[in-house]
Amino acid sequence: xxxxxxxxxxxxxxxxxxxxxxxxxxxxxxxxxxxxxxxxxxxxxxxxxxxxxxxxxxxxxxxxxxxxxxxxxxxxxxxxxxxxxxxxxxxxxxxxxxxxxxxxxxxxxxxxxxxxxxxxxxxxxxxxxxxxxxxxxxxxxxxxxxxxxxxxxxxxxxxxxxxxxxxxxxxxxxxxxxxxxxxxxxxxxxxxxxxxxxxxxxxxxxxxxxxxxxxxxxxxxxxxxxxxxxxxxxxxxxxxxxxxxxxxxxxxxxxxxxxxxxxxxxxxxxxxxxxxxxxxxxxxxxxxxxxxxxxxxxxxxxxxxxxxxxxxxxxxxxxxxxxxxxxxxxxxxxxxxxxxxxxxxxxxxxxxxxxxxxxxxxxxxxxxxxxxxxxxxxxxxxxxxx
Amino acid sequence: xxxxxxxxxxxxxxxxxxxxxxxxxxxxxxxxxxxxxxxxxxxxxxxxxxxxxxxxxxxxxxxxxxxxxxxxxxxxxxxxxxxxxxxxxxxxxxxxxxxxxxxxxxxxxxxxxxxxxxxxxxxxxxxxxxxxxxxxxxxxxxxxxxxxxxxxxxxxxxxxx
Numbered sequence: 125x126x127x128x129x130x131x132x133x134x135x136x137x138x139x140x141x142x143x144x145x146x147x148x149x150x151x152x153x154x155x156x157x158x159x160x161x162x163x164x165x166x167x168x169x170x171x172x173x174x175x176x177x178x179x180x181x182x183x184x185x186x187x188x189x190x191x192x193x194x195x196x197x198x199x200x201x202x203x204x205x206x207x208x209x210x211x212x213x214x215x216x217x218x219x220x221x222x223x224x225x226x227x228x229x230x231x232x233x234x235x236x237x238x239x240x241x242x243x244x245x246x247x248x249x250x251x252x253x254x255x256x257x258x259x260x261x262x263x264x265x266x267x268x269x270x271x272x273x274x275x276x277x278x279x280x281x282x283x284x285x286x287x288x289x290x291x292x293x294x295x296x297x298x299x300x301x302x303x304x305x306x307x308x309x310x311x312x313x314x315x316x317x318x319x320x321x322x323x324x325x326x327x328x329x330x331x332x333x334x335x336x337x338x339x340x341x342x343x344x345x346x347x348x349x350x351x352x353x354x355x356x357x358x359x360x361x362x363x364x365x366x367x368x369x370x371x372x373x374x375x376x377x378x379x380x381x382x383x384x385x386x387x388x389x390x391x392x393x394x395x396x397x398x399x400x401x402x403x404x405x406x407x408x409x410x411x412x413x414x415x416x417x418x419x420x421x422x423x424x425x426x427x428x429x430x431x432x433x434x435x436x437x438x439x440x441x442x443x444x445x446x447x448x449x450x451x452x453x454x455x456x457x458x459x460x461x462x463x464x465x466x467x468x469x470x471x472x473x474x475x476x477x478x479x480x481x482x483x484x485x486x487x488x489x490x491x492x493x494x495x496x497x498x499x500x501x502x503x504x505x506x507x508x509x510x
Numbered sequence: 511x512x513x514x515x516x517x518x519x520x521x522x523x524x525x526x527x528x529x530x531x532x533x534x535x536x537x538x539x540x541x542x543x544x545x546x547x548x549x550x551x552x553x554x555x556x557x558x559x560x561x562x563x564x565x566x567x568x569x570x571x572x573x574x575x576x577x578x579x580x581x582x583x584x585x586x587x588x589x590x591x592x593x594x595x596x597x598x599x600x601x602x603x604x605x606x607x608x609x610x611x612x613x614x615x616x617x618x619x620x621x622x623x624x625x626x627x628x629x630x631x632x633x634x635x636x637x638x639x640x641x642x643x644x645x646x647x648x649x650x651x652x653x654x655x656x657x658x659x660x661x662x663x664x665x666x667x668x669x670x671x
Contacts, residue, residue, distance in 0.1 A: 181643040185628065186652050221538055350563050350588045353617035364588060371590035443538045444567065444584055444596070457569040457582065468653070470569040472584075480620045509643060 157505030180509035201289035212293035259499035297428030339392030342497035356452025361400035397500035570629030
């Protein structure tokens with residue numbers, strides 16, 4: 125080998141560092157569904173990224189224009205399939221609003237709705253926390269979280285025969301009554317689950333590796349969060365105490381004592397992935413408090429309003445209502461012509477907004493951190509794509 | 511700048527006068543109506559002067575029977591204790607154009623893409639008005655009342671009767 129070519133081989137002067145387009149998804153274990161993210165990278169650094177959604181699109185809104193109002197409740201289950209109770213409730217609330225104040229939901233039904241929604245919130249947050257741990261490399265919490273979630277699903281199975289798509293909350297009330305045995309199951313669960321939250325909190329929140337992977341990562345400033353319409357734990361993680369259960373109480377939420385946990389930047393920067401995670405852990409405790417109070421105070425009586433009987437024909441009009449679902453604000457805009465089939469249904473899905481902020485907070489992050497950021501958003505693609 | 515709905519509407523009316531073409535505060539969904547041309551200015555007013563910093567929902571509705579398309583914006587403050595307002599804008603079916611407000615509320619970017627995709631309202635000035643939920647090569651806007659489902663898509667037969 126001549127000395128010339130030896131010089132060429134080690135001289136990196138003509139090498140160029142190039143930006144690369146990296147396709148993540150739509151089938152990727154860390155995207156929590158069929159999300160595709162196009163990432164422009166410079167080595168390990170994310171320069172820009174763009175989420176492509178729509179892979180699960182089945183035009184829920186179009187479905188609702190071709191099936192009856194009661195049948196539409198079934199489709200709402202499939203939006204955010206981890207909090208189907210909330211979807212049922214959100215949709216029914218919008219429909220019920222069309223009747224105006226003359227439609228009164230029976231007390232017992234209101235209590236059952238709250239119990240189911242809060243248990244479902246716990247189940248959903250358990251899954252969020254478990255899979256989030258797994259995203260950043262902790263397998264154990266995932267197994268524990270699923271064990272507890274299983275208990276909640278068993279309760280739901282007893283209540284309505286379903287474990288995921290409940291179709292339980294209907295316009296005017298709920299589908300079936302719950303008996304004392306079921307209330308006993310819920311009481312047992314409350315007693316069992318309280319200490320368990322602390323256990324998982326210890327297991328993950330104080331884990332040094334977990335904290336290093338999430339603190340200071342994916343910082344979402346308040347202003348950006350509001351501008352992108354983020355709600356739920358994502359917004360609260362940035363320190364804003366916006367919770368519709370407190371601010372615009374629907375159902376009977378004003379009767380219960382609970383706090384609204386917000387991010388404080390305790391391990392890193394305010395609004396980082398750790399804050400969003402921590403908000404979910406604390407919300408589970410608050411939800412448990414609400415369930416305990418509701419089980420204690422549940423009255424007897426009817427479970428369905430007598431105002432709605434037989435075929436459901438919502439009165440002519442338009443209504444927009446929102447509820448605080450596990451992932452944020454779930455809104456439904458319904459337009460009724462007074463027929464059995466609604467004229468137009470629009471679903472405002474929280475995950476749709478929460479994921480749209482992804483490019484804004486992941487620029488400059490490492491590729492591995494992008495996984496942590498997506499996980500901390502806790503999106504459900506069934507709801508993003510509708 | 512906290513204000514109730516009456517004050518809010520009074521403020522808007524003072525600034526915009528006859529450019530608010532309809533007002534209905536009695537129904538379930540109190541709303542104001544304006545022409546598309548007024549919208550960007552009204553949007554900025556709502557955000558900057560009235561503190562409504564969140565665009566919660568954008569619904570596109572085909573009103574049918576020759577009444578054209580309508581966009582319904584639910585605008586709110588992040589402080590959910592305060593009241594928001596909904597704004598309705600009607601556009602004709604043959605020229606459904608509304609100026610984009612993505613520069614006012616970032617979230618309007620995806621909202622408008624969705625509304626274009628499903629209802630077919632064109633948002634002028636949007637930096638990237640492409641389909642978001644349907645496939646890129648999808649034809650038509652599914653939530654239009656005159657929409658006909660295609661018989662085939664890429665050779666796959668539509669089995670819906």
